[in-house]
Amino acid sequence: xxxxxxxxxxxxxxxxxRIELTEQFATVGDALRSLETHSPAAIDGxxxxxxxxxxxxxxxxxxxxxxxxxxxxxxxxxxxxxxxxGAISGG
Amino acid sequence: xxxxxxxxxxxKMSENVMVMVGTxxxxxxxxxxxxRTKWTLEGPHFRGEAVYAFAHDSRTREPRTFAGINNGFxxxxxxxxxxxxxxxxxxxxxxxxxxxxxxxxxxxxWQIVPGKEGKDDVMFCGxxxxxxxxxxxxxxxxxxxxxxxxxxxxxxWQPGAGGLCLHTIIQDPKDPDRxxxxxxxxxxxxxxxxGKSWKAKNVGVRAEFLPDKHPEFGQCVHKVVSHxxxxxxxxxxxxxxxxxxxxxxxSWHDIANxxxxxxxxAMHMHPQNPDTVYIVPLESDQFRCTPxxxxxxxxxxxxxxxxxxxxxxxxxxxxxxxxxxxxxxxxSIDPAGIYFGTRSGKVFGxxxxxxxxxxxxxxxxxxxxxKVAVSE
Numbered sequence: 216x217x218x219x220x221x222x223x224x225x226x227x228x229x230x231x232x233r234i235e236l237t238e239q240f241a242t243v244g245d246a247l248r249s250l251e252t253h254s255p256a257a258i259d260g261x262x263x264x265x266x267x268x269x270x271x272x273x274x275x276x277x278x279x280x281x282x283x284x285x286x287x288x289x290x291x292x293x294x295x296x297x298x299x300x301g302a303i304s305g306g
Numbered sequence: 307x308x309x310x311x312x313x314x315x316x317x318k319m320s321e322n323v324m325v326m327v328g329t330x331x332x333x334x335x336x337x338x339x340x341x342r343t344k345w346t347l348e349g350p351h352f353r354g355e356a357v358y359a360f361a362h363d364s365r366t367r368e369p370r371t372f373a374g375i376n377n378g379f380x381x382x383x384x385x386x387x388x389x390x391x392x393x394x395x396x397x398x399x400x401x402x403x404x405x406x407x408x409x410x411x412x413x414x415x416w417q418i419v420p421g422k423e424g425k426d427d428v429m430f431c432g433x434x435x436x437x438x439x440x441x442x443x444x445x446x447x448x449x450x451x452x453x454x455x456x457x458x459x460x461x462x463w464q465p466g467a468g469g470l471c472l473h474t475i476i477q478d479p480k481d482p483d484r485x486x487x488x489x490x491x492x493x494x495x496x497x498x499x500x501g502k503s504w505k506a507k508n509v510g511v512r513a514e515f516l517p518d519k520h521p522e523f524g525q526c527v528h529k530v531v532s533h534x535x536x537x538x539x540x541x542x543x544x545x546x547x548x549x550x551x552x553x554x555x556x557s558w559h560d561i562a563n564x565x566x567x568x569x570x571x572a573m574h575m576h577p578q579n580p581d582t583v584y585i586v587p588l589e590s591d592q593f594r595c596t597p598x599x600x601x602x603x604x605x606x607x608x609x610x611x612x613x614x615x616x617x618x619x620x621x622x623x624x625x626x627x628x629x630x631x632x633x634x635x636x637x638s639i640d641p642a643g644i645y646f647g648t649r650s651g652k653v654f655g656x657x658x659x660x661x662x663x664x665x666x667x668x669x670x671x672x673x674x675x676x677k678v679a680v681s682e
Binding site for chain 2: 224225227255256258259260261263264265266267269271272301302305306
């Protein structure tokens with residue numbers, strides 16, 4: 216199982232901030248794109264319409280910022296948690 | 307009129323003027339009766355988010371108010387209200403999106419404009435990166451205008467300090483196929499065939515920041531206004547330059563007569579008088595503040611032959627203020643109400659066509675947008 220943790224400001228009133236994904240995903244990007252079905256109100260705030268991570272959003276794979284790994288192409292493994300967090304540069 | 311609520315049941319009789327103020331950190335709504343001497347203030351809506359666009363659409367039995375908002379972390383979106391701005395909602399998925407093959411992604415919604423009367427489901431919005439979007443179902447779904455999306459000039463448009471934005475949308479009340487839009491920095495463009503093709507309309511408008519001061523396109527137009535009774539006549543506030551066109555933008559001539567500076571952003575057309583236009587000159591592109599530290603609105607009542615400073619009620623010392631391109635608007639009451647907000651968070655209003663002003667608020671976040679709606 217892979218878990219995605221979303222910030223409260225990004226989820227809709229009927230969405231959960233913690234999403235447990237039972238499907239298998241190869242990369243962080245693949246897992247995030249599944250938000251389209253699991254949390255549709257969130258995905259546009261994470262990825263733009265070109266599929267790029269928004270400038271002022273950071274995505275951590277467990278404790279590592281994926282910007283310093285392989286970005287959305289960072290491999291993800293079962294048991295990982297993906298944290299979506301607003302960057303300090305935003306706001 | 308675009309910002310006009312027509313149903314007498316829209317608001318309470320005591321609250322029939324609504325001034326919507328978008329700031330960098332949320333939206334505030336002022337309400338008053340038609341005397342416009344006492345205002346209530348509510349907000350912030352969209353706490354912490356920039357609100358660069360508002361529009362009130364009163365063409366249908368159920369008027370709606372739209373807002374273009376931008377979350378500093380999670381990007382732009384459009385929200386709407388069916389109770390005159392008291393509460394807001396947004397769809398789960400945003401529909402103002404560039405197609406994948408364009409390679410572009412929406413950065414901000416700059417302008418929302420209802421279509422003309424009789425086309426109640428048509429709406430337009432101008433966005434960054436510069437493009438025009440059209441909705442044919444009252445703002446539920448949107449698609450980009452292909453003529454601008456694929457325009458041959460598009461790769462050479464350059465962003466100004468505010469971004470590469472399409473900020474002005476002017477419809478011809480007589481010809482449904484004609485529209486003029488303006489881009490900073492790209493210039494003015496006009497279509498005469500319903501948006502299939504667009505031609506640059508910048509003859510006479512200078513570009514101080516380019517080696518060729520009079521290119522075909524690339525001008526940094528800050529705002530264009532016109533009056534529905536005289537749509538062929540346009541007024542243009544440029545990044546250096548104040549112009550008028552009498553032929554739907556085919557040619558422009560200078561009307562910077564008796565103004566302290568022809569640099570500025572905001573421009574507003576009087577609702578009844580097509581010869582009356584308001585601007586707020588700024589010192590220069592290097593020092594984008596009111597000249598001589600005096601906050602002065604300038605008004606022409608003769609279509610630009612002359613301009614007079616309007617100062618009564620406005621600070622005339624130590625006022626280093628800036629009014630941005632969508633920071634000034636007006637109501638449709640006679641005498642006209644004129645309203646503007648500053649980057650320092652002040653909002654001023656006039657209920658006598660600008661002859662005198664009152665401070666409606668001080669200490670708001672930086673104001674980027676002011677729009678007005680009135681119920682009859």
